[in-house]
Amino acid sequence: MSSHSITESSSRAKWIAGSLVILYALITMLPLVWIVMTGFKSPADAISYPPKVVYEPTLEGYVNLFTTRTRQTEDYLLANPPENWADEIVRQYDMVIVGPSKFGERFMNSVIIGFGSTFLSIFLGTLAAYAFSRFRIPFADDLLFFILSTRMMPPIAVAIPIFLMYRSLGLSDTHLGMILLYTAVNISLAVWLLKGFIDEIPREYEEAALIDGYTRFQAFYKVVLPQAATGIASTAIFCLIFAWNEYAFAVLLTSATAQTAPPFIPTIIGVGGLDWPAVAAGATIFLLPVMIFTIVLRKHLLRGITFGAVRK
Amino acid sequence: MAEVVLNGVSKAFGATKAVVDMDLTIPDGAFVVLLGPTGAGKTTTLRLIAGLEKSDSGTISIAGDAVDTLTPAQRDVAMVFQQYSLYPHMTVRENLAFPLRSPYLKTPEDEIARKVLNVAEVLHIPHKLDNKATELSGGEMQRVSIGRALVRDPAIYLMDEPLSSLDAKLRADLRVELKRIHAELAATLLYVTHDQIEAMTMATHVGVLDEGNLVQFGTPRDIYENPLTTYVAARLGQPRINLLPADLLESAPPPGALTMGLRPENIRHGAGREANVVRVEHLGDQTRLHLKVADHDVITLTDPHTDLSVGATIQIAPLNPLFFDAQGARIG
Numbered sequence: 001m002s003s004h005s006i007t008e009s010s011s012r013a014k015w016i017a018g019s020l021v022i023l024y025a026l027i028t029m030l031p032l033v034w035i036v037m038t039g040f041k042s043p044a045d046a047i048s049y050p051p052k053v054v055y056e057p058t059l060e061g062y063v064n065l066f067t068t069r070t071r072q073t074e075d076y077l078l079a080n081p082p083e084n085w086a087d088e089i090v091r092q093y094d095m096v097i098v099g100p101s102k103f104g105e106r107f108m109n110s111v112i113i114g115f116g117s118t119f120l121s122i123f124l125g126t127l128a129a130y131a132f133s134r135f136r137i138p139f140a141d142d143l144l145f146f147i148l149s150t151r152m153m154p155p156i157a158v159a160i161p162i163f164l165m166y167r168s169l170g171l172s173d174t175h176l177g178m179i180l181l182y183t184a185v186n187i188s189l190a191v192w193l194l195k196g197f198i199d200e201i202p203r204e205y206e207e208a209a210l211i212d213g214y215t216r217f218q219a220f221y222k223v224v225l226p227q228a229a230t231g232i233a234s235t236a237i238f239c240l241i242f243a244w245n246e247y248a249f250a251v252l253l254t255s256a257t258a259q260t261a262p263p264f265i266p267t268i269i270g271v272g273g274l275d276w277p278a279v280a281a282g283a284t285i286f287l288l289p290v291m292i293f294t295i296v297l298r299k300h301l302l303r304g305i306t307f308g309a310v311r312k
Numbered sequence: 313m314a315e316v317v318l319n320g321v322s323k324a325f326g327a328t329k330a331v332v333d334m335d336l337t338i339p340d341g342a343f344v345v346l347l348g349p350t351g352a353g354k355t356t357t358l359r360l361i362a363g364l365e366k367s368d369s370g371t372i373s374i375a376g377d378a379v380d381t382l383t384p385a386q387r388d389v390a391m392v393f394q395q396y397s398l399y400p401h402m403t404v405r406e407n408l409a410f411p412l413r414s415p416y417l418k419t420p421e422d423e424i425a426r427k428v429l430n431v432a433e434v435l436h437i438p439h440k441l442d443n444k445a446t447e448l449s450g451g452e453m454q455r456v457s458i459g460r461a462l463v464r465d466p467a468i469y470l471m472d473e474p475l476s477s478l479d480a481k482l483r484a485d486l487r488v489e490l491k492r493i494h495a496e497l498a499a500t501l502l503y504v505t506h507d508q509i510e511a512m513t514m515a516t517h518v519g520v521l522d523e524g525n526l527v528q529f530g531t532p533r534d535i536y537e538n539p540l541t542t543y544v545a546a547r548l549g550q551p552r553i554n555l556l557p558a559d560l561l562e563s564a565p566p567p568g569a570l571t572m573g574l575r576p577e578n579i580r581h582g583a584g585r586e587a588n589v590v591r592v593e594h595l596g597d598q599t600r601l602h603l604k605v606a607d608h609d610v611i612t613l614t615d616p617h618t619d620l621s622v623g624a625t626i627q628i629a630p631l632n633p634l635f636f637d638a639q640g641a642r643i644g
Contacts, residue, residue: 204393207364210384211391212460213414226401 197231
């Protein structure tokens, strides 16, 4: 390409566009950076004013996040020397680690419920979207509208009926209950997004597979699914982000067994004063799965796998 | 390979009649070409035989057995589509092996490898076997697509304008290739096109479709020389047949004749009615003359090295004219 073709922007325009993107990224990433930084501060540094940008990093927040601690007498502390580096950190407050906190458990609940409901939404959504895309279904448009309409009301508006229903069904505070609930909310999004992606895949591929000796389901599995990978990946990311971050239902419907991380993280703050570094550490770890999931699927998001294979 | 018979097959999509009461016998080992403009029902006929569409009435049988209730896989047919020919997420090798790996054929892997290589050699693509389907040129894609049909040994090969999107040179090469494959495999083929050169060069039989009706079925030569209607006459021939008032060049047309069909090569020069030369097209191997006879356009062929130019006047007379009545049906 020559440097002065009509379609190519000049280097100055590129420079301006690039600067704007970087500036926007900095602004949006600032709170994220702040959270990550706070996770490595001491409680004193975390609340100092003016805020500290340069400080001595410590793992105190992470230790507090993952452990429960008790204050001990001087005699006890002298008689029992610190067992490891984490113990050593809490000794400066005359405390000892007595066991793990509930964070690990809550985090695993989030993983089970988040990924479980994402898998279920994608599984059901893909089958429904395929049916809507390919078969003549009576009242298909009305059904699709109904599916969408479940998303028109804010989910929390039906919180009380769901709460009562879950209590009598025994689904309150269970992993299954939360997976079903998040799936019910996400399925409309999944069906609509995936129908769009599957509509784009020409029927000829399946017809070719049918003639090549495969059944309808095998054609779907071997030909449609691989080509819908891009759409499935991006839909899965949307579903996971919703289920992962959901707070209101989690507060209302979960407590001892199935509580997820979002309602748990704020409770850390109540243990032994305003422990901002522990909260920030919890938020940082909480961000990781969605980030990793998105990075893993990014390849699918960016690669239009049908690109170029279709002769028009 | 097998005989395929359509018996009174009809198919409508809503109010549109795609195929109307069609009787068609594709003999074992024949290369049948279906000709007709867009919307004539050619593709629907293929899809009905393949089992991708269910007929509204009538029966289809392959090798003597009715197949109307069978799935496409059970019918043992191979089809080459006009478009969207390859599975984009697979390599060329996987594409070619796909039909052989189906639960219907369940071919052993060593036989798959042998057949795939064999077909790749026929189509001159062995060096492309491990490419992704998306990395091929249009011509290569279509060759692989034809190859995916050829790896099988089905009752019938169905081809839906497989060459229409290729450039002229590749088309000519693949025409020869398909004809050779037909001869070597003694395969039965049903081939849809609107390209008359494909029809004339490859077919053993030509069927002409008009709005879902099979209007004529015969050898290419028969269709060209003895068309039953003006519609069929106009389907074949390049340049097209001249359709003129019956009495324009002939003083005594048969009774009832309204139209005279005159192929460009069937016009004698040097005697008869006067005509003005309006345009001269030198094509190298032939020269086309566009003439005006009493307000009617006539196209004829002449010597490639003709000296005639625009404005000249020549005399023309018909040779073996075809006469049609007011409904367009042939008389005499």
